[in-house]
Amino acid sequence: MELRELVSFYHVARLRSVSKAARNLELGQPTVTTHLRKLEDEFGVTLFDRIKRPIQLTSEGMTLLELVTPVVEAVDTLKTQMNYSERRGSFVVGAYPDLVLHHLPKSIQTFNAEYPDVRLRLLARSYTPLIQLVRSGEIDLALCSPPPPDEVALEFEQLFTYNVILLTPPGHPLINKSGIELKDIAEFPMILPGPGALTRMKVEQALKVEGVNFDVILAMDDSESIKRYVEIGMGVAVSNDFTLHAEDHYRFGVVRLDHIFPSSEIGVCTLRGKFLGRAVRNFIDTMEEDLRRFHPEPWVWQGPQTGEGEMAPASREP
Numbered sequence: 001m002e003l004r005e006l007v008s009f010y011h012v013a014r015l016r017s018v019s020k021a022a023r024n025l026e027l028g029q030p031t032v033t034t035h036l037r038k039l040e041d042e043f044g045v046t047l048f049d050r051i052k053r054p055i056q057l058t059s060e061g062m063t064l065l066e067l068v069t070p071v072v073e074a075v076d077t078l079k080t081q082m083n084y085s086e087r088r089g090s091f092v093v094g095a096y097p098d099l100v101l102h103h104l105p106k107s108i109q110t111f112n113a114e115y116p117d118v119r120l121r122l123l124a125r126s127y128t129p130l131i132q133l134v135r136s137g138e139i140d141l142a143l144c145s146p147p148p149p150d151e152v153a154l155e156f157e158q159l160f161t162y163n164v165i166l167l168t169p170p171g172h173p174l175i176n177k178s179g180i181e182l183k184d185i186a187e188f189p190m191i192l193p194g195p196g197a198l199t200r201m202k203v204e205q206a207l208k209v210e211g212v213n214f215d216v217i218l219a220m221d222d223s224e225s226i227k228r229y230v231e232i233g234m235g236v237a238v239s240n241d242f243t244l245h246a247e248d249h250y251r252f253g254v255v256r257l258d259h260i261f262p263s264s265e266i267g268v269c270t271l272r273g274k275f276l277g278r279a280v281r282n283f284i285d286t287m288e289e290d291l292r293r294f295h296p297e298p299w300v301w302q303g304p305q306t307g308e309g310e311m312a313p314a315s316r317e318p
Contacts, residue, residue: 001042003075008035009047010072013065016054039064089279090119094133095143097124098223098243099266104143107290111283118279126196126221134269140280142269143287145198157268157284159291164199164261165244167230167237168253174236175253182207182260189217189235191226202261203238227252242266266291 011021012032022029040047047061057065095104100122108120123139130142134154147154166185168174174184186207193200200219207214217235220226223243230237231251244254268284270276276284 001039003071005035005039006068007072007075008032009039009064010068012036012048012055013057013061016056018055089277090121091140091277091280091283092121092123092138093141093143093283094123094125094130094139096126096130096266097221098240099143100124101224102245103242103291107286110290111286114286115279115282118282120283126194127198127201128196131269134271137271137274140270140274140276141284143266143291144269145264145266147269153272155270155272156265157288158265159267159288160242161263161265162240162242163263164202164257165239165241166253166255166257167227167239167248168255169230169233169236170251170253172236172253174255180255180257180260182210183212185236185238186212186214189215191218191220191229191235191237192216193223193226193239194219194221197221198264199238199240206260 008021008025008027008031011024012018015021015024018032018036019029022032025032036047043060043064045060046058047064049056049058101124104122108122111118111120123133125133125142127144130139130144131147131151131154133139134142134147135151143159146156146158166174166180174180174188177184182203190203192203195201218226218229220229223239226237226239227248229235238257248254268287
């Protein structure tokens with residue numbers, strides 16, 4: 001005897017119709033009929049008088065209905081409560097400041113419209129703090145790059161890839177230089193993300209490995225601030241292409257650096273074994289649907305204005 005057989009019996013007994021019960025349960029009529037026959041075979045009784053129309057319960061059927069009604073109603077209540085809890089809850093999400101500012105508002109708006117009773121707390125942090133917060137359990141998930149390979153306590157699911165780029169003021173000598181190397185970039189004052197950012201760590205590590213001296217004139221976690229100081233000529237910046245917008249190619253020179261730094265990923269980072277409530281899973285599903293479609297392709301746009309006011313194609317470093 002299975003619960004689904006009792007549920008089918010309950011609805012047929014209440015509606016006095018196999019076809020109506022099947023529609024109510026969203027099952028095929030033969031399936032419901034099979035459930036009734038299995039119950040009758042198991043108990044060795046006849047539950048319905050099928051000659052009369054509508055069908056009538058036998059005395060044995062009435063006894064069984066009295067016994068199963070509390071069980072089926074309890075199951076219905078459980079389903080209702082589980083569905084209710086799915087649309088409630090609270091959790092904490094961490095993400096890069098640029099994701100929080102530019103990429104998440106639409107997704108969060110969609111999520112809030114679907115689950116208005118869920119409370120979401122959003123933290124904007126750089127890479128290293130996000131990894132630490134996930135590891136400690138202080139946040140439920142982070143939207144960031146993959147954790148270090150030795151972080152076996154963390155799980156990661158990719159959403160999209162991105163590349164490292166160089167931003168310069170318009171007309172900068174590096175824009176049209178072929179085969180740019182790190183030592184070429186280090187000849188100019190550098191504007192980098194803050195010390196906890198993954199891109200900052202990649203750049204500094206690569207420069208130290210090559211033994212190149214460099215001058216970090218400004219360090220900021222906010223890419224819009226970085227852009228502003230590049231725009232006024234304070235220096236050149238190493239950033240990520242997912243921070244760019246179409247209008248930025250009229251403000252800066254944009255040079256690909258994927259020949260120096262391999263592409264990386266943005267995804268969902270969680271603590272292995274940590275229970276993720278239904279509300280969290282729903283949020284992750286929304287992020288996957290929205291962000292998996294995103295992929296920055298800044299070098300297919302037109303480049304910045306040259307000194308003569310003409311539009312130059314974006315640099316295509318190999």
